Amino acid sequence: MKEGKEIVSDPIFSKIGLAADRLGVDSYVIGGYVRDAILGRDCKDIDVVCIGSGIDLALEVAKEFDLPEHAVSVFKNFGTAMIKVDEWDLEFVGARKESYNRDSRKPVVEEGTLEDDQNRRDFTINAMAVQLNKSNWGKLLDPFNGLDDLKAKIIRTPLAPGITFSDDPLRMMRAVRFAAQLGFDILPETFEALKTEKDRLSIISMERISDELNKMILCKKPSYGFLLLDACEILPIIFPEFMKLKGVDTEDGKGHKDNFYHTLQVLDNIAENTDDLWWRWAAILHDIAKPQTKRFAQGKGWTFHGHEEMGARQVPNIFKRLKLPLNEKMKLVQKLVRLHLRPIALSKEEITASALRRLLFEAGEELEALMTLCRADITSKNGDKVKRYLRNFDIVEQKLKEVEESDSLRNFQPVFSGEIIMQVFDLGPGREIGLIKIAMREAVLEGTIRNELASGWDLLLEEGRKLDLKPVVSLAEIQ
Incomplete structure (x- = not known):
């Protein structure tokens, strides 16, 4: 583990120290940067505390880097200031002490000593400070033995x-x-x-x-x-919805898996393959509706029919309550929850080209995320069973690739759009247009026609005849 002088070996700390000495204030790098430097973890956020005005120190440090005054973001109400220097984010604050009212988490803040400031820190490993002034350059101040707690791998509070x-x-x-x-x-x-x-x-x-x-x-x-x-x-x-997954019911000596621990395994599995937060949220929520859909069927055991659809409908409410974004991120999670059984079902049965086309059409750009989630969802204490399912998944993915290369169905946009259909039959928007549009899309997904005007023209005219519609233009005129 690094010592004090090693922690502040980067030239940026020398400049902060020089600025502090000019102002005649004691300054220290404190908290997360010190902790991560000792652990050998990368960190670009530097918190500097000084005995005096953090804002004044920030303005003085800006001069060291030839930065204009407006490069310093000042927050007078909090007595803090921030500077961005290359890849570093610097935050400056004066040492302070805090007292709290039981009914509020907003503290009463007063100027204080370094000891006061360290006392108010959350954990011992975040209360360590290294001095930046020339007189005590690199001195580690560790009043709560945070260094020992780092070595022992313990989270502990400085005070009670x-x-x-x-x-x-x-x-x-x-x-x-x-x-x-x-x-x-x-x-x-x-x-x-x-x-x-x-x-x-x-x-x-x-x-x-x-x-x-x-x-x-x-x-x-x-x-x-x-x-x-x-x-x-x-x-x-x-997160009460998640807690409802916990527990196992038994009927006629048959129990289902504990979906709480299964979900955590799926989450760990997907975490090995992606750092995407929303893919991980999809893993957390993929079985969220199993408690509501759980049924015991004689001769079959436990079922959770429709949990994927019900779960998808629950996603917006869960995101809203947790104050997560109600935008395309939520829609991605919702889509993955809704579709998470589809590739698994394909891996267990004979794969038809039609089923592959439909999966490509519905997954679109989220196909990689969906397949990653589905692989993570294969959990079992039987290692051979897991390997067998994964081998089947390899086959499914290869066939998806072949169909995609052949039919270009990812983000599929039917050539027989509503506008084309209206033009062919000289109609405005209405029920007939919708019916024909669905029929043409289904024909493409079933492989009856290709997603091309020439390939589907005869079928288009046939679908029109079923509704007593006559074309007013020819294929050549449309093309």
């Missing part, structure tokens, strides 16, 4: 955990998130405080909770964070 979490309840989510990101344990006393103070999360906005949840989902092994949230009884508060 009940006070730390009650003062700022979001720290409970951060405790779990850091444990998941770093692969650390939460100290038992700290963990018990998560249970005790969990109801305090009610004063935190869902946007901030979901931000921490998303960071946890993006971890290398996101299931660990969910298991911690479950163990400390926070998960039912922030």
Whole structure:
């Protein structure tokens, strides 16, 4: 692990130190950068605390880099300032102490010492500081033995955990998130405080909770964070829909898999193949409607018919409650949830060209995401069974590739559009146009015709005759 002077070896810290010495203020790099530097993790966010005005120090540092004053983003209400220097994001603040009212998470802030500032930090591993002034260059100040906790891989609060979490309840989510990101344990006393103070999360906005949840989902092994949230009884508060997946019912000696743990395995599986947050959310929600669709059928066992469609309909409400974006990201997740059984069904039966065309048409640009999710969804304690399903998936993907190359059906746009049909039969928009359009699209997907005017012209005229419609133009005129 790095020592103090190694942590601040980059020339950028020398410039900050020079600016601080000119102003005659003590300055320190503190928090996440120190933690990550010691762990050997890449970090480009630098938090600088000084005994004095953080805004004044930021303005002085800007001069070191020949930056104009307007390059400094000043937030007077918070006493902070930010500068962007190359790939670095620098934030400056004066040391402060905080006190809280039980009914609010907004602290009363006063100027303070470095010790005061370290006392208000969330965890010992985030309370370490390295001085930047020439007189004590590279001195590591670690009043709560954060370095030892890094070595022991422990999350612990600087002060009594009940006070730390009650003062700022979001720290409970951060405790779990850091444990998941770093692969650390939460100290038992700290963990018990998560249970005790969990109801305090009610004063935190869902946007901030979901931000921490998303960071946890993006971890290398996101299931660990969910298991911690479950163990400390926070998960039912922030994500009750997910908790409903937990548990196994038994009828006539037959039980189904525990969909809570299955979903976490799917999440870990997909995390091995993508860093895309929304693909991972699709893994989390792919079976979300199984509790509502669960039925026991004599002679068949447990079924979850229609859970994919019901789950897709639930996605917007879940996103809305969690304050996640209700845009194309949500629609992507909804689409993947709706289609997640389709490739799996294809891998279990004889594959028809028609079924492949329909999957290509419906998945469109999300085909790669869908196939990645479906591969992740193959979980079993029987390794041979998993290998067999994956081999079948290889076959499905190869055939999809062949059909796509032949028919170009991804993002399929039928050549027999509503405009073409109206032109051929000299009609305005109406029921007849819709019926013919559907018939022509189905013919392309079934492989009866190709998605070309010449190939489908006779069928178009036939569909018109069924509705007593006569063409007013020829194929040559349309082409």
